[in-house]
Amino acid sequence: MRADTVEPPARPSAQAPATSVPVPARIAAHGASAADRVAVTGPDTTLTYGELDDRADRLAAALQAAGARPGSCVAVLLPRSARYVLAAAAVMKAGAAYLPLDPATPADRVEYILGDAATAVVLTDHERAGTLPAGPWTVIDLDEPRSLVPAPQTPADPHIGPDSLAYVIYTSGSTGRPKGVEITHANLANLVDWHNAAFEVSSDDRASQVAGLGFDAAVWEIWPPLAAGAALHVADEGTHRSPQLLQDWLVEKQITIGFAPTLLAEQLIAAQWPAHTALRTLLTGAERLNRRPLAGLPFTLVNNYGPTECTVVATSGEVGPEGNHPGPPSIGRPIPGTLALLLDEAQRPVGEGEPGELVLAGPHVGRGYRHDPERTAERFVTVRTGDGETVRAYRTGDRVRRLDDGRLIFLGRLDDQVKVRGYRIEPAEITSWLTQAPGVGAGTVTVLGDESGEGERELVAYVVASGDQPPAAAEVRAFLAAQLPDYMVPAHVVTLDALPMTPNGKLDRAALPRPAVVAEPAASPAGESTDDVKVWLGELIAELLNLGQVGEDDNIFLLGGHSMLAMQVVSRVRQRYGVKMTLRQLFRGPTVSAIAAEVAQQQQEASA
CATH class of the missing domain: 3.30.300.30 (ANL, C-terminal domain)
Structure with missing residues (x-):
């Protein structure tokens, strides 16, 4: 083993006990034994395990009455919240597969997914129920109590087995049309068992939920802690996009184990953390990790890799601090039960140390693509291992290289050159x-x-x-x-x-x-008044939003603004007025008046 490739011991490779117990049964067990313990808390409400289990039963019965059956899809179109967790749990209790739809998903994509998945029921709220396209699905508006009246108190036993579908997630397809990945309860149970054993999750933990709901990382954030009886904390909108706000929230909520997408994690591991931080493990994934954590952080950074088709995580490993480990961070080693093959174009094993396509086999490999046998056959293949055994595997399309100690280095997509x-x-x-x-x-x-x-x-x-x-x-x-x-x-x-x-x-x-969009503008005239600043800001924001005018007290985000527009506003303000305006400040005061007041205050402090 080369000395320059040594990383800390890969604790996440801890062997997980194989139970194959479905997640709904695990939540029900906590509902019976620890009914008053907090299960999930978010911006909307807090639910104990007793409340989560009871309400999920009632909703599951309503879903069965509305046509939800084993193998069918029930779409959940709700914002990040405790109610979303309740709805997804209820779908699985009913025996159906939940289909997460982020409210930010464009309407035409929602319509395509609902049709392609042969969706039976859509769970949503009053705000979004009226925007749904017409179709053969039943819509249940959770803000309308009468929608649940015909249902009995408890659902009929759906006989959930290892091969029953747990969820279906749609990912971007190379053809321009999204494809639905089918994941079974056995796949999900394997993820839960590995995660809780590897990171020693218990009922004393406080876990975070920050990932977008259409991203399979949300599956990973939600079900392992609930299966362990831990408390799941759901971040509000805005917090999950800002590294500063997210760091403050993680510290305030005393989160012990959390996830952040790579782009956010790279900024979190470069920040200074207070001594009283409860966070012990920060998990990351989604993009190639390019940075290492600062030395002395109060938590361990764990980099993870896995396609949606392989139930979120296939490889995992701790990342050492800057200065101790030359070279880019690895994606760790295969988790227990996972076979990672590196193959050439002819599907033959590559030589030692040579790059190749990563092909994965094991209990986490999903069923395939929903209603698409041709694409399933293309990506879910049968390959021969080095021992001559034939296994079902998934071709990732990713190029990796194996180091002497078994860690894998991600090199990029086969088609990204x-x-x-x-x-x-x-x-x-x-x-x-x-x-x-x-x-x-x-x-x-x-x-x-x-x-x-x-x-x-x-x-x-x-x-x-x-x-x-x-x-x-x-x-x-x-x-x-x-x-x-x-x-x-x-x-x-x-x-x-x-x-x-x-x-x-x-x-x-x-x-x-x-x-050209962010080219530095000419400096503003000295002594520009607050009213002049408001005029300039109003014209800038109106131009970015393609509106005729913007009132000084109009909320930018309610007018259609988004994070990218907010970044442009902050950048232009900083360049024009020479102030230290931050994205966090704009989120807290998203109006022309508030931004102008911040500029005036900083200019006054600078001249004092």
């Missing part, structure tokens, strides 16, 4: 160096230009500052030039207050602005 100036480039390789540049807290690299090759294609780096001052573009490029060939050095470096994310917590590449 781009061609710039005649050279084949993997943007992930540039990003790994970008995040190590002085003054850079987080970043990504993308390519702009004509893919046909007729126009000039350029690499663009997007960075988030690690401190109060944005890094100088020239210094970032100089750092990269010392590490990479000239054709891999980005032509532009754009500073943002935060990288835009999709509702699932992944990088939203479509929302990255072109370099």
Whole structure:
């Protein structure tokens, strides 16, 4: 084993006892033995285990009366909340598979998914019930008590077995149409058993739920702690997108085990944490991890990897602090029961230390794609192991390399290479160096230009500052030039207050602005009044929202604003007025008046 590849002992590989007990049965057991213990608490309400189990029974009975059956899908279109957890639990109690739909999902995508899944019932609230497309599904509005009146108090026993469907999650497809991944109760039980054994989860723990509900990480956040009798804390909207707000919330709620998507985690592990932090384990995943934690953090960072088709997590491993472990962080080792094969294009094992496609086998491999046998046969394949055994496996399409100690290094997607100036480039390789540049807290690299090759294609780096001052573009490029060939050095470096994310917590590449969008404007005239600031802000926000005008007390987000627009406003305010405006401050005062008041206050303090 090479000394420069040694990581801390991989505690997450702890052997989990195989129980295959369905999650609803585990929640019911806690409802009977610890009825008064808090199960889930969120912005909407708090439910004890007794209340969660009882209300889930009542709703499950109503679902069965509405047509929910084993193998059928019940869509849950609700915001992040305790009620969402209740609804998903009820669907499984009814014997159906829950289909999570994030409220931020575009209407046409919702309509396609509901039809493709052959959805039987949709659980939603009054705000969203009226926006649903017409279809053969029954809509239950949870804000309408009469919708539950015909149901008996308890559901009929649906006889949930290991092969019964637990949930179906739709992911982006290469054809442009999302595909539904079917996961069984045996798959889910395997995840729960491994997680709770590996991280020693008990009823004393306080777990977080911050991931977007259409992201399979939410499955991982919700069910293992509830199966262990722990308290699940659901973050409110806004908190889950801001590293500052999220850190404050994790400390305030005394969360002991939590998850943050990679883009947020990279900023959390670079922050200073108070001594009284209860957090002992921070889990991350979703994107390639490029940073290591600062030394002395009060918690352990665990990097995880796994396709939706393999029940959230397939490999896992602790990540050591900066300075102790050269090279990029690994994605850990396969979790117990998982077989990780590295194959070439002919599906043959690659040589030792050589990169290959990661092909996964084991009890976490899902059933396949809903109502799509052709695509299922393409990705869920039969392969031969080194021992000559034939196993069912999933082709991930990801390139990895195995180190001498068994850890895996993620290299990128097989189809992520781009061609710039005649050279084949993997943007992930540039990003790994970008995040190590002085003054850079987080970043990504993308390519702009004509893919046909007729126009000039350029690499663009997007960075988030690690401190109060944005890094100088020239210094970032100089750092990269010392590490990479000239054709891999980005032509532009754009500073943002935060990288835009999709509702699932992944990088939203479509929302990255072109370099010209964030070009520095001319400095404002000295002594500009508060009213002048309001005029400028009103015109800026109206332009970004494509509105005729914006009132000084109008809430930006109620007018259609989003996190990317908020980042642009903050960036332009900082550049024009030279103040330290943050995304957090805008979230707390999302109006022209509040922003102008903050500018005036900071300018007054600076001149005092």
